[in-house]
Amino acid sequence: MLQLKNVSFAYDTEPVLKNIHMNIKPAENISIIGESGCGKSTLLKLIYGLLHTEGKITWKDKELLGPNFNLIPGEDFIKYLAQDFDLMLPLSAADNVGKYLSNFYPVKKKRRIKELLEVVEMTDLADKKAKLLSGGQQQRIALARALAKEPEILLLDEPFSHIDHFRKNKLRRKLFSYLKEQNITCIIATHDSTDALAFADRTFVLKNSKIYAQGTPRELYEQPKNHYVASLFGDVNHIPVTLLKTDHKKSDKVVVYPHELKVANTGTEAIVQNSYFKGESFLIEVLAGSRTVLLNHHKEIATGQKLKFKLRKGVLESRLK
16 A cells, blocks of 8 residues: 655745645546645656655655655656656657666567557557657656556646557556556546546546645546535536525535536526537527536537526535535
């Protein structure tokens, strides 16, 4: 188990993380989310040993020490993929993947490189020099290299940020399936809600230097602590309950996702401000009194048109309980 106890860190006098506690099981996939500057990347660096903390970090009862104790950071069983890929640009993609693999068993090394290139879908570019690869291709090679020596813990900092959207989804499915098969513990710092929702076993939300919320992705999404947590997963409304239902205090507010509102024959009156095409539906921006509200609809609605909307059944009751 990976354990963090009282882990804190500050750059100069400004605290970035305060008294972080975590217990992460082997083979768990953990996502760390939060606004920019909340400490996601710093947390990964602390676990890897690039930064020093007065707290305690252990893996299977072995203490992981920082730069105050280790001249060379990190442990053999931990791999860390930062946002800069640190590739050897004159070398080929395949040579970068196999950079830290032993040459004593060349056949085994070649087979391992081929396996990892298949995971990141870079087999056809194996012989191409890294300096000639795109940013997304370099990121995929760096990811394969991080897996080469079969780490027990994999730390990923925005690992898909440079990869084309059409390729990203398939790559994520292949990668996280591979990690589960190999029983690799993975901690990913991300801004992408798909990483947090679709592939994580648990998610930690950072805010104001602390763990602000934690739970399964479904728990955090369906029962967000507040507007901040919900907004990390996409568009969200934070509106007075009285806008939807009159038998509540004016001070009561509720977090509602656009898909939880629908155009109806009865309900709250509003005027359409904009319609945004999302592929499978439209995001409709309306003005209800002085309040801007976002809702989903199956077709575009003209600007200036009046409509009525209401909550889908059961949403308010579950969100306010």
